[in-house]
Amino acid sequence: MYEQVARVSDDVGMSPAPLYRQIADTMRSDITAGRFPPGSKLPSERELIDRFGAARGTVRAGLNVLITEGLITPAQGRGYQVQQHEVFTLDASRHENLLFSRPEDGDSFSNDVRHAGRAPHQEFRVEVTEASAEAAQRLQIEDGGRIVLRYCRRFVDDTPWSIQATQYPQWLVSENPRLSDPGDVVEGTTRYLADRGVKQVAFHDEWATRMPTPDEARELQIGPGIPVLVWVRTGYTSEKRPVRRTVTIFRGDLNRVTYDLGDTDALPTEEVNAA
Amino acid sequence: MYEQVARVSDDVGMSPAPLYRQIADTMRSDITAGRFPPGSKLPSERELIDRFGAARGTVRAGLNVLITEGLITPAQGRGYQVQQHEVFTLDASRHENLLFSRPEDGDSFSNDVRHAGRAPHQEFRVEVTEASAEAAQRLQIEDGGRIVLRYCRRFVDDTPWSIQATQYPQWLVSENPRLSDPGDVVEGTTRYLADRGVKQVAFHDEWATRMPTPDEARELQIGPGIPVLVWVRTGYTSEKRPVRRTVTIFRGDLNRVTYDLGDTDALPTEEVNAA
DNA sequence: TCATTCAACTCGTTTGAACAAGTTGAATGA
DNA sequence: TCATTCAACTTGTTCAAACGAGTTGAATGA
Numbered sequence: 140m141y142e143q144v145a146r147v148s149d150d151v152g153m154s155p156a157p158l159y160r161q162i163a164d165t166m167r168s169d170i171t172a173g174r175f176p177p178g179s180k181l182p183s184e185r186e187l188i189d190r191f192g193a194a195r196g197t198v199r200a201g202l203n204v205l206i207t208e209g210l211i212t213p214a215q216g217r218g219y220q221v222q223q224h225e226v227f228t229l230d231a232s233r234h235e236n237l238l239f240s241r242p243e244d245g246d247s248f249s250n251d252v253r254h255a256g257r258a259p260h261q262e263f264r265v266e267v268t269e270a271s272a273e274a275a276q277r278l279q280i281e282d283g284g285r286i287v288l289r290y291c292r293r294f295v296d297d298t299p300w301s302i303q304a305t306q307y308p309q310w311l312v313s314e315n316p317r318l319s320d321p322g323d324v325v326e327g328t329t330r331y332l333a334d335r336g337v338k339q340v341a342f343h344d345e346w347a348t349r350m351p352t353p354d355e356a357r358e359l360q361i362g363p364g365i366p367v368l369v370w371v372r373t374g375y376t377s378e379k380r381p382v383r384r385t386v387t388i389f390r391g392d393l394n395r396v397t398y399d400l401g402d403t404d405a406l407p408t409e410e411v412n413a414a
Numbered sequence: 415m416y417e418q419v420a421r422v423s424d425d426v427g428m429s430p431a432p433l434y435r436q437i438a439d440t441m442r443s444d445i446t447a448g449r450f451p452p453g454s455k456l457p458s459e460r461e462l463i464d465r466f467g468a469a470r471g472t473v474r475a476g477l478n479v480l481i482t483e484g485l486i487t488p489a490q491g492r493g494y495q496v497q498q499h500e501v502f503t504l505d506a507s508r509h510e511n512l513l514f515s516r517p518e519d520g521d522s523f524s525n526d527v528r529h530a531g532r533a534p535h536q537e538f539r540v541e542v543t544e545a546s547a548e549a550a551q552r553l554q555i556e557d558g559g560r561i562v563l564r565y566c567r568r569f570v571d572d573t574p575w576s577i578q579a580t581q582y583p584q585w586l587v588s589e590n591p592r593l594s595d596p597g598d599v600v601e602g603t604t605r606y607l608a609d610r611g612v613k614q615v616a617f618h619d620e621w622a623t624r625m626p627t628p629d630e631a632r633e634l635q636i637g638p639g640i641p642v643l644v645w646v647r648t649g650y651t652s653e654k655r656p657v658r659r660t661v662t663i664f665r666g667d668l669n670r671v672t673y674d675l676g677d678t679d680a681l682p683t684e685e686v687n688a689a
Numbered sequence: 690t691c692a693t694t695c696a697a698c699t700c701g702t703t704t705g706a707a708c709a710a711g712t713t714g715a716a717t718g719a
Numbered sequence: 720t721c722a723t724t725c726a727a728c729t730t731g732t733t734c735a736a737a738c739g740a741g742t743t744g745a746a747t748g749a
Binding site: 157158159193194195196197200214215216217218 | 701702703704705706710711712713
């Protein structure tokens with residue numbers, strides 16, 4: 140009976156929200172209502188100061204809320220712009236079928252991106268290090284054993300997309316030297332290994348999200364308010380032997396992941412999964 | 415030839431990093447180096463003002479960087495505390511085997527949480543609405559058709575863990591009325607449906623990350639710097655018929671997800687996957 | 690002993706000012 | 720015409736001051 144009264148007192152009886160939050164709330168609903176569509180420019184701080192009758196610091200505090208929510212991006216000299224994302228979807232469960240793809244198709248990233256009509260680009264770097272305790276455990280090698288780290292930073296149309304670090308145990312690299320080739324392995328490393336008899340028949344995937352470290356934010360060119368997706372895939376051979384551990388950091392605003400599970404015949408043949 | 419000179423000028427020749435960023439960088443490395451372990455308190459603003467010789471606003475700007483990185487949390491009157499996470503791992507691929515579990519085990523959430531020695535708690539709410547265009551398409555019903563929305567907010571030891579909204583097409587609820595029961599379906603709704611002949615044999619999962627909306631931040635009790643994981647699972651029967659679409663919002667700092675793919679016999683039997 | 694009060698601490702909000710630095714487009718001059 | 724300059728914008732950084740509001744523990748008093 141007093142439900143509505145209680146609600147009202149939640150709003151009215153409480154001390155009013157601080158001004159900077161009112162500014163944030165107002166601008167947020169203006170954005171989500173479409174009055175400032177993605178890619179458009181917000182009013183300048185000067186205009187907002189006049190509109191809300193607030194000091195500059197207060198206006199900036201309000202805008203900062205929206206920045207940390209990933210809604211807007213500031214640019215010195217140019218104003219604030221509403222974020223516009225273009226989402227790329229990765230089908231992680233399809234990747235287990237990668238071994239059956241044709242070798243001339245190239246690696247799956249370039250493949251997917253080109254299929255979407257975009258231009259892929261990759262940078263590689265290879266390092267040899269000692270395995271950390273965790274890496275050693277996951278790759279089932281002795282503590283402090285050698286591993287080869289294969290870094291890869293990926294771009295789509297020159298926009299940084301993901302950074303990847305794959306750990307291979309030394310014994311595997313010795314038998315498959317192209318893994319330590321700092322250049323691209325055109326057909327993809329998984330395919331390369333499979334062709335040489337090291338078939339990954341099972342994967343353990345882990346997904347998490349967090350804010351990027353400063354290094355990651357720099358490499359992926361993302362500012363505050365944009366989280367990253369962290370993907371850790373461990374690949375196993377049929378002898379239960381782990382052969383690689385890949386850590387991929389995705390820009391959270393640009394990427395989605397899908398898994399198809401169970402009797403895939405029961406799934407719609409043509410997933411019309413527009414975001 | 416001038417490569418190195420350019421590099422040096424990037425570091426030395428450039429104007430020094432602004433003071434608030436120096437403060438952020440210093441405090442960040444203090445934290446990551448373990449000088450302020452998780453759960454410990456940072457020096458007060460007053461102390462940092464003295465240590466860095468900066469104005470209070472500048473110190474706060476520095477700390478704000480760490481807040482939006484999810485590293486620290488401020489509390490009025492109590493100071494800044496280094497974040498401490500306790501991560502809960504959800505095995506999403508195991509859930510496809512849920513139908514073969516024993517009915518008396520209860521739903522999988524309560525199950526998992528109790529298995530970890532924690533106290534689960536759930537709140538339910540049910541609504542009947544018209545399907546949005548997207549919902550109608552995904553659930554393969556006519557546009558504007560009725561759907562039943564089943565909300566669930568989950569807690570672990572009274573900490574908000576996730577909020578979930580499941581859409582069921584009206585025809586399914588008519589045949590299985592307990593779906594519109596605002597209370598808990600003890601054995602889990604998937605199990606309940608399976609027992610009544612509606613077996614979900616395939617799933618399409620989508621994962622994404624973003625910053626929470628203000629509503630989500632309130633419901634999950636998370637502040638700036640903590641992203642959410644968004645999980646959308648669509649369940650299909652063997653007749654290729656979608657029967658539900660579940661959207662789950664997880665606190666990103668508390669949750670991890672795993673998938674086991676491929677020939678699971680090749681995976682280590684006892685996953686010692688400590689974070 | 691025990692509950693209360695309250696001073697001294699903490700962070701939260703807001704103002705106003707000043708200068709630095711990046712961007713843009715119009716005016717300028719070759 | 721075309722490149723340059725520069726004024727007038729934009730956001731970025733920093734300072735100083737004041738008051739509000741939550742927390743804590745020691746002093747106080749019953």
